[in-house]
Amino acid sequence: MRYISTRGQAPALNFEDVLLAGLASDGGLYVPENLPRFTQEEIASWADLPYHELAFRVMRPFVAGSIADADFKKILEETYGVFAHQAVAPLRQLDSNEWVLELFHGPTLAFKDFALQLLGRLLDHVLAKRNERVVIMGATSGDTGSAAIEGCKACENVDIFIMHPHNRVSEVQRRQMTTILGENIHNIAIEGNFDDCQEMVKASFADQGFLKGTRLVAVNSINWARIMAQIVYYFHAALQLGGPARSVAFSVPTGNFGDIFAGYLARNMGLPINQLIVATNRNDILHRFMSGNRYDKDTLHPTLSPSMDIMVSSNFERLLFDLHGRNGAEVARLMDGFKATGQLAVADERWSEARRLFDSLAVDDAQTCATIAEVYAQCGEILDPHTAIGVRAARECRRSLSLPMVTLGTAHPVKFPDAVEQAGISKPLELPAHLADLFQREERCTVLANDLAQVQQFVAAHGNRGKPL
């Protein structure tokens, strides 16, 4: 499989190089040159496969030519073997024909484990083959950091530096990062906010001189491998609910358009999906686009669903590319305009196409809490605030009561106790067994000033399993 840039000017790459690439050299994002398409018979024949074998069938075309079948199978078996539930991604029923797909049984209790557990193993495999080492630098407001560290902790060839805003992530989220100890794991608390952390990552990607020739790899969802891994659970859910003979609807809590884009790809690969709902919190740039053709940058509003607090959606460009007939020059023009003005609108017929593909809803904190309370009263299930946003959108935007509606359950509620408490639920939430002693574990973390030079110096001094590069 070859991958091309959404801006049309960067060289096409194979899977191995895309895995290591981050942004394309023209500023675009990589997408597959041709999407594989499966027949209904083929999809139906996967109905009884365990998760890792289904993952192999769905993802195999994307890695073809870079990763041998036997290696890929082994990697997938290991990846999904670490999940705490036998079904890996079980469905929980809320109401008749209404379900939550629980994607939070991985090591860090959020759906990002599906992609980052795989990414770490793929990186190590490819790097061992090439006899190379890489450095990962990432910024996190919570979930990405812990999932990336858990995914990379066993990697021989990767050093990982995760920056979080000092004193501005929840204690559970901080401890999930800082208690994973290893000479290749480096937590940095920055005396600044999340955007400061993000800016330092961006600046480091733009000028990698401080790394003395070591390559920097991205772990946010601009990395194609993350999107790829997320396609699988749409197939998994649909097969559990009578697909592909029966069509299924999905409601997806999203910020960076990563998870929902994976659903869009699953549909394009032949999975019958009758509705895809974009569910956002008050940071609703995606909903403003879908409902009014206004993709305009707004200020950031902190919410009870912090993992969706974004101003712009990094994967939206991948959709723009398809909406414009995969014309890279057109996308480059739109994105240049957006960079200059903070605003973007598309031609009417392109927007109509987007509206045909997606429904959308923005859900504020009050509605989020009301939904958590409503579902708890109805069936005793406690939702995390991100998942609650998805359920609210599912209930309001649903087109067919006779088809299954699946909301992606993106996190375990124990990670977001504030929202659960504000919803008026006093039942104590318990950490799952593998995290039960989280509050007793030793933490390791370095506090640094909000200063790029100091951060880069720190990376250069520790980027080779704690030793200088």
Ligand SMILES: *Cc1c(COP(=O)(O)O)cnc(C)c1O
């Ligand atoms: C990251 C995250 C999201 C949003 O994912 P996107 O890739 O932006 O679609 C939603 N919920 C939780 C709990 C997350 O950690």
